[in-house]
Amino acid sequence: MSVTPIRRAQHGDSRISPIFLAIAAVMVASGWAVWREFASNKGFAVFLFVVSGWLVSLCLHEYAHARTALHSGDISIESKGYLTLNPLKYTNALLSVILPVIFVIAGGIGLPGGAVFIERGRIRGRWRHSLISAAGPLVNVLFAIVLMLPFALGKADSWPTDFMAALAFLARLQVTAAILNLLPVPGLDGYGIWEPWLSYNIRRQVEPFAQFGLLAVFGVLWIPSVNIKFFDAINSVMGWFNVHAIYMDYGYTLFRFWKNQG
Template sequence: MSYYGQFGSRTSRLPKEAFRPSAIFLGLLALLVASGWMAFEGYGNARINVFLFVAAGWTISLCLHEYSHALVAFKGGDHDIAHRGYLTLNPLKYTHPLLSIVLPLVFVLIGGIGLPGGAVWVNHGAIRSRFVDSLISFAGPAMNLVLAILLVMPFTLGLDTSGQPEFWAGLAFLAFLQLTASVLNFVPMPGVDGGNLVYPWLSPQWQRGFNHVAPWGMLILIALLWSPRINVWFFSVVYGIGDLIGLPSYQADYGYSLFRFWSF
């Protein structure tokens, strides 16, 4: 998710630390590898392993989602992005009190929906063109879609997934979360990446209306998902896309049940 803002751009020479992956991100990678190995080898509690594997993988994908916004913005003219730490893949840099922590966690836990909630503040006045401005918003959900395709590749390539069922189920559920994030973020709602994608092309009058709705856009979208009819339609779209790219839905469903280890 990217936000509109006005900041002065500092184009002075940037230290290498501004582009170096943070220790927190590297720690998340270590947790992903360790929990994935434990799930694959059947070491310890399978449900706890899947929970840690999916939680670490989802947080990493959140970092990559926001990093994609930030990288395109940096290349597009907003060099102050680097000064704000957005190119270090540090999840704490993408923090919004409600959107970054509470809502994404709640929605994954109770609904199996991946809701990217980080925030990258972009100086859109420094961006060189409307096309690049739209590309900034496109980059985040596109990253989720790419991750989904990569995570599904073991299934589409016909690898033997009959062994280590908990590991493969966790992998499938993680791919499913990427698809839900992509679909949600491509919705052309003010305050969501899909809305921000079309914002640069709107007339000034429409942009003023957009800015009034944007602070509440994500909350409106979440409220709509509580409607049974819209909820069914949303998941039918996600499962439909999953079928197209080769995601086994039964594996994703099993992964979700394992992820919710406290319900057993």
């Protein structure tokens, strides 16, 4: 019986990537610029803060999948570089980074991508498979809570309005990402949570549609009636933390700085 050797993790396979550190630095610097009103174009500063913050959350989302898979039995994770938080290491940078950023810019919707390749055959136990899929959306939930804490603690009236608006919009992206990604749609983590508990025949029938799940969700959200109800639900969830829609809408207006020129 032949056994395929597993490459040992090389130096740097789990070291935090300079690319991720650079993205995080942009987030901090642009957030500080918005707070202090240093930028001559505050909309552009908000744009940088939101996009870099969204990219940071994407990296952490994928890292959570990878780290959970590693501890569940897939020892190939580290050698693939997924633990470096480098978005360029993901299996599909288009689905994981580029498309989600385009969705943010085009419609203010936080749609996550899936890109960490996990060797599921190395993992035993349905609960472990489900936990691996759930780990990513849980990061978005935690990220959203952290961003909404200032509102829940009553800082909305004392902190700079532009900064609070940027926080609110970025938090909305995290909430939408968490909710949408938990939908039981093939290709999304919500389906991944339930998939281990489905029969083999059902999994085989659904598998061909997995590659279209993300785009299908985005397409449905463009239906006006669905879009309105969806964002009403998002506003209700964020209202639990005293994040009012006026902040989110203003943050989105600032984010689209190119619309405010002239």
